[in-house]
Amino acid sequence: MTTDDGTVAGIGEFGLIRAVTENRRQPPSTLLGPGDDAALVASPDGRVVATTDMLVQGVHFRLDWSTPAQVGRKAVAVNLTDVAAMGAVPTGVLVGLGCPGETPTEVVTGLVDGMWAEAERAGAGLAGGDMVRADQIVVSITALGDLRGRTPVTRAGARRGDVVAVHGRLGWSAAGLAVLGRGFRSPVNVVNAHRFPEPDYTAGPAAAGAGATAMIDVSDGLLADLGHVARASGVGIDVRTDLLDMPRRLVEVGSALGADPLHWVLTGGEDHALAATFPSSGGLPEGWRRIGMVTANENAVTVNGEPYREAPGWEHWR
Amino acid sequence: MTTDDGTVAGIGEFGLIRAVTENRRQPPSTLLGPGDDAALVASPDGRVVATTDMLVQGVHFRLDWSTPAQVGRKAVAVNLTDVAAMGAVPTGVLVGLGCPGETPTEVVTGLVDGMWAEAERAGAGLAGGDMVRADQIVVSITALGDLRGRTPVTRAGARRGDVVAVHGRLGWSAAGLAVLGRGFRSPVNVVNAHRFPEPDYTAGPAAAGAGATAMIDVSDGLLADLGHVARASGVGIDVRTDLLDMPRRLVEVGSALGADPLHWVLTGGEDHALAATFPSSGGLPEGWRRIGMVTANENAVTVNGEPYREAPGWEHWR
Structure with a gap:
């Protein structure tokens, strides 16, 4: 003792x-x-x-x-x-x-x-x-x-022509990590986005209720996680950058650190937004924003129709 | 890469x-x-x-x-x-x-x-x-x-007069650990008892079906885990050493190492036997052996009516 x-x-x-x-x-x-x-x-x-x-x-x-x-x-x-x-x-x-x-x-x-x-x-x-x-x-x-009786929404159900949408913030955690890595502790809303996400836990069940065909938690980065959906579903996904939120705060931080804020949005992990695909015929549930579409370009994720050249996400021990 | x-x-x-x-x-x-x-x-x-x-x-x-x-x-x-x-x-x-x-x-x-x-x-x-x-x-x-519709058997339901019983081996893992700690690798059945338990996963559901009033996995040691049951149930438990299995193999290993095999049986952890209490009116399910009884001696675990003097089990960081 x-x-x-x-x-x-x-x-x-x-x-x-x-x-x-x-x-x-x-x-x-x-x-x-x-x-x-x-x-x-x-x-x-x-x-x-x-x-x-x-x-x-x-x-x-x-x-x-x-x-x-x-x-x-x-x-x-x-x-x-x-x-x-x-x-x-x-x-x-x-x-x-x-x-x-x-x-x-x-x-x-x-x-x-x-x-x-x-x-x-x-x-x-x-x-x-x-x-x-x-x-x-x-x-x-x-x-x-x-599941309250709902069918589970896996990564494997996306179909050509579906709308790709996200719920929640992208790039904020990566920006916060970049700020912390340079020894800064502000802006605090960017740094806190890395410290802990504040997910809306109703967004996933709402998407399932609205008929989402595939869904994933964006933990590794948007393009990496959409890649998981594309491979599991045997489809392609094209992200349109003009549809992505580009918050002024991330632009400011990117400019201060000499970094590209779009890269954070496309590849930054740990924001724990949700990405999902929905039938193009229906509307999107509240809080979901369209960012692209499902294509026939098998297993490939593209940005404005082109391959994205940077490493797409995080892998342990690599 | x-x-x-x-x-x-x-x-x-x-x-x-x-x-x-x-x-x-x-x-x-x-x-x-x-x-x-x-x-x-x-x-x-x-x-x-x-x-x-x-x-x-x-x-x-x-x-x-x-x-x-x-x-x-x-x-x-x-x-x-x-x-x-x-x-x-x-x-x-x-x-x-x-x-x-x-x-x-x-x-x-x-x-x-x-x-x-x-x-x-x-x-x-x-x-x-x-x-x-x-x-x-x-x-x-x-x-x-x-649970297949059964009531969960917690640690808190033991009642005075209940029979205390165990299913599975006791002391073998502790004996195996002692052997390994001295640099030996045999007897292999004793050493293997420490390397991995071979629990019978049907014993717990069978005990629940037979009306067990309390049950616990013996992971920390028999007396320590019966202590958890005694405290949760507000009862005492007396273990009778003449009812405990004392396998010849443990006696031999104890004698070779100068250790008391009864101490292994009473306090050795990691055999992952089950201990349970049953109403005295009914029989015990197959494979369960009576080892003592529930007493009114609140929160205390005794051995042949007396306190046991050694440390009763394992606690992390202690």
Whole structure:
């Protein structure tokens, strides 16, 4: 036994679990929360949407750039947007957390506070978790969701002639990362876009309800993720730059850093917008903006009809 | 781009994902497997049992003591026994895997091969996952299960007078760990008990069907885990050593190492036996053995009516 010196080793595993789970409010979908061998989460549809993402300190986040609570929010958001991208409503979140013994307890409680906050924003519960010793901080999140009787929207259903549309911001996180990488901490709305996305979790289910034929969470970058849709669907996708939002803020930051803001919009990851394809005959749900169309140009993503010359997105270990 | 030099960095994230997911057979419960934003797993009960555990190289496993496939099997087994301990039938597994770029590809494919093998043994699918760069190998598993209409068996339902019973082996993993820690590699059945458990995933649902009042996966050690049941239920539990199996093999190994085999049986973790309490009026399901009874001695676990003097189990960072 050691005494509580403000570190994870001092408070110990069971004390830490108490600190991050006691006196929390769960939504009705959390039928059994933390504290037993497993959680129980409502899945009234009879099928459960499930996804997992791991975030590693120094690879996916830096605690000198983001607060622990911002990292916690982001870790949950990147998973819940995957649930929403299937057309499902978030129901529950499970958390795996590894860290060294000398980690300050408040770093861990901050991380988990952020997770609770983002889960609550989405209407989901923090249903369970595991905390272990590791050499660096590793956060592994699993998110669950319910389709409410809808057909899941995969990457594979896009058809020639469909409209390509997005919901949410593009390029902001990449711009924020560029700002942080140069040692700046402002403009704060750009930097915060990198620290944590603020997805609208209703956009995915709304797209599914409106008949979206394919959908994806834009995590790797717009062109890279549209490439996943094109390959899975056996179609081409052409993005029209005149249809893309080009916010004045990104133009200003690009100009200050000598960077091309359009490149951020086309290839920047981590904004966790949604991209989807819709039948050209119908309208788009609220908040969705047309950015291009599905073509017969098999498996290829083009910009204004031409190949895009830069690396299209992020791949681990490359 | 780099070339494939037999490492994870060489094959790259997308090549690695292909290597561990292509040409795999999924059970019918995997409605959508890897390759989209999220998986879809059948949960016909309308509620899904979900649990997560993280395993870290050097903390939970050593690749000089176990093969990657053995580590993968164990990582899945420790989660699926948590599902079974609620009385549920395993349905799906999600995998988060972090490792350095210089990790040999065959270590990762070995890990995931072992995960597939254990999931298949349990009738569950490897429904999804995420692979990322990290400084050490970290495996995070989430397991899902279906209650098939049964009431979940928590830790909180034990009542005074109930019979305490276990299913599966106790002390073997601790004995195997002791053998490995002394630099030996035999007896192989003892060492293998530490490398991976071989749980019977039907024992938990059978106990739930037989009216078990409380149940727990024995991961931290028998006395520690019965302590969790005692506290959650507000009861005491007395274990009778004359009712415990004391296999000749453990006695021999204890004698060779100068260790007390009873201590392994009472406090050794990671065998992933199940412990449960049953009404004294009924019989026990097949394979379950009585080891003690529930007493009024609030929150206390005793051995032959007396407190047990050694540390009762494992706690992270302590």
